[in-house]
Amino acid sequence: MNQQATQHKVRGCMDEKISTRIYPAGSLKVLSREEVARLSDASEEIGELLRQVALAVLNSGEQGDDAERMLNAYRDFRLQIHQVNRGMRIDLDNAPGCAFVDGRMIYGIRELLSSVVRDIVYFHTEIQPNPYFDLERSEGITNTVFEILRNARLLEAERDPGLVVCWGGHSISAEEYDYTKEVGYQMGLRGLDICTGCGPGAMKGPMKGATIGHAKQRTLPGHYVGITEPGIIAAESPNPIVNELVIMPDIEKRLEAFVRLGHGIVVFPGGVGTAEEILYLLGVLLNPENSDMPFPLIFTGPESARDYFEEIDRFIGLTLGQEAQKRYHVIIDNPVAVARYMADGMNQVRDWRVSVNDAFYYNWQMRIDPVFQQPFDATHEAMIDLAITRELPNHELAANLRRVFSGIVSGNVKPAGVQAIREHGPFELRGEPEIMSMLDRLLTRFVAQHRMKLPGDKPYEPCYRLVG
Template sequence: MQHDVIDARISPNGSLDVLSRLEVTKLLNASQGDLYPLFRNSSLAVLNYGDYLDDGRELLERFKDFNIRVIQEERGIKLDLRNAPASAFVDGKIIRGINEHLFAVLRDIVYVDDTINNNPRFDLQTSNGITNAVFHILRNARIMRPGINPRLVVCWGGHSISPTEYDYSKEVGYELGLRGLDICTGCGPGAMKGPMKGATIGHAKQRIYTGRYLGITEPGIIASESPNPIVNSLVIMPDIEKRLEAFVRIGHAMIVFPGGVGTAEEILYMLGILLDPENSRIPMPLIFTGPAEAAGYFDQIDHFITQTLGPAARQMYRIIIDDPETVARKILEGVEQVHQFRLKTDDAFYFNWMLNVDLSLQLPFEPTHANMRSLNLHRNQPPHLLASNLRRAFSGIVAGNVKDAGIRAIEEHGVFEISGDARIMEPLDQLLAAFVEQKRMKLPTTCYNPCYQLITEEARA
């Protein structure tokens, strides 16, 4: 199938329009060296706005001839695009928001490689070193805004939800916007776009012209979740773990909408933090919500959490069904609690330094067949560490579903084997089966072939 393409040369807007010659040279070298595949593939994902795919490899194969180069000029840089998706242009001119996102890709990928990786100042094998790296990446992207009271709500959820669920996420976003709250999501479509779209109307009605619609992504997932056009600040973190830490460090409250395995991964990451005894006194509002049709989805999630992590985990969140106004009011109350706590403890409003994120949640997990097979999914560990290992299991399933490297690994070596205690494997099997039945693993028009096999230790013995 042929897809319309276009050639263009574009100039940056914002943070990359004033650069020294040394900085330009670094950008030029990086964009044509070892970083080029990462830069090229992430840029293609940004340009592919509006044509969302669940398979990252499909996008790369669809636009095999796409090419992007950094051009050095006397006054700075430009990007030369060849065979770019035509959907990113209107009357031959690139859409301004996509232009900004494209240069955000260049900014973040080059900054991480030049300033974070292989820099002795950042020990990426320690918890403090990783947190410092997350902070510096966000600061370089100009995300930090001192002097502003807490008001950033992180919204998680699926990118291929039903129309009813999408409309509901817009209603919640609208109620949040009316209350002056800003939105942060994974930047893609579905439950990542809906709250932003609703908040724009709420902000407009309140004559709020400084609303923030922050999107945080990472190279492995960006192809299947191209940034939606409402995002006015985009950050590309190096990996999923730093992406998740960025969410919890800068957010003041969390809302979870319906989704699939990626959303379950996010929930388990958050529970891994909230169940950590070191975080017992730190407020972090967490609400699961959706329309009436999503009640069964959250019942299944709730059952899985209770069966695997215990009743204490059930106290860490609240489920509110089909009531956007109540969700927004409870979130606003929670944000005020966060505000008062930060004042009392002298913690920054813009970055939650006090929160303890265990190293097991920070170190990048490579979902190889060996690593998936060796996951510790047993009851012989504290609940917050079990949540961390369950998070890794879901991360591997996400990779096998939508990430190019994961899909290729499954094709070459077969499905992932995931084993553990029967009391964990059985609820996990029920949850994943429910996701398949509800068509939450792939877009509703596709047939899902599982990339995993669940094995109980009892059966293996």
């Protein structure tokens, strides 16, 4: 027996709570007694963080992006790690019933829960105290990202380039969702694997489509990598297709993990989180040291998304210029063309990595400026102090615009950001008038198209205000 469960009142997921004991799955199966002891000790020090992230994973597959509602619904949820003869045991009290079938935890969720314990505890016990991982220096941050990915067993030296990162919104239309599935299917037919932010919407669709493509080609098991971080996971719980989950310490390391691990990126329609990702990547690719590096980047969606990408393209042209626009390719309403372009791009990536003697499994050659690596704390003071002007070098403007959108994500869905908005009102933003006018137009469109949050009982209330 891998688990014992006591089941309480059974109705919907929010009303059903289960207490159980489980043994870990995946990379936590075999641990020394010393490793288990460190895990157990650390779980007491970071108990609330571990509890919240574990709760988000146990809600895997549930609809909704209201983190506060979820946390309040399971205020009595508890998690404890114990050392036993078989290694490690995880005790759960009052866990969400949707993670279980007939009182037994779904195996995929058990794997994801083990990943939570692995990554959060590993960072706090092995990375933070170790002076080798100097988190104030660019090299130290890059080494930290590598170490977390390696510990999660996501780095495979023998595999050719073929991991496609898919970005896009968690709140998208049914037509856009179906399109992401078709693109994923076409990429799966061509043997490409999928990496996303692990949530619903455009993060789930490509994985779902790829499962069919992989099954038809018998390229199994497929790799469906989800990369998230503690601040966002409660609002974007992992979708049930993710079979390799990694939790990075913050959004900046999450973004670096995407571009170091992935070999190309497909961007679907989304909201402020997707805009943040686009600006991060373009800011990195605009570094002169990355100018010769092949990195296929496609913006794509159904015909109904043409205006969306035209608006994104105009915003990029106004702020970062034609040099940035040359780094991506827009393909509308053609999943086959997207998959072919990406498959061809993988060959270019492979040939280039061979020529510069770089690894296939981790992009060491990519230069990431420290301004994109240091965590940004989206306080009211930090948001209004952001310089938004074309007088800045392109990479600095891209970094500050990325922080603008990151702050809005925080105010929309992250518990700490939502609380800050509730107490102090909307974030205030100021900058160059022409940029702010275009930013206002872009954000207004996101609101009108319900791209900020999943539709709920109340209309969306902006967490920001443009003051100049």
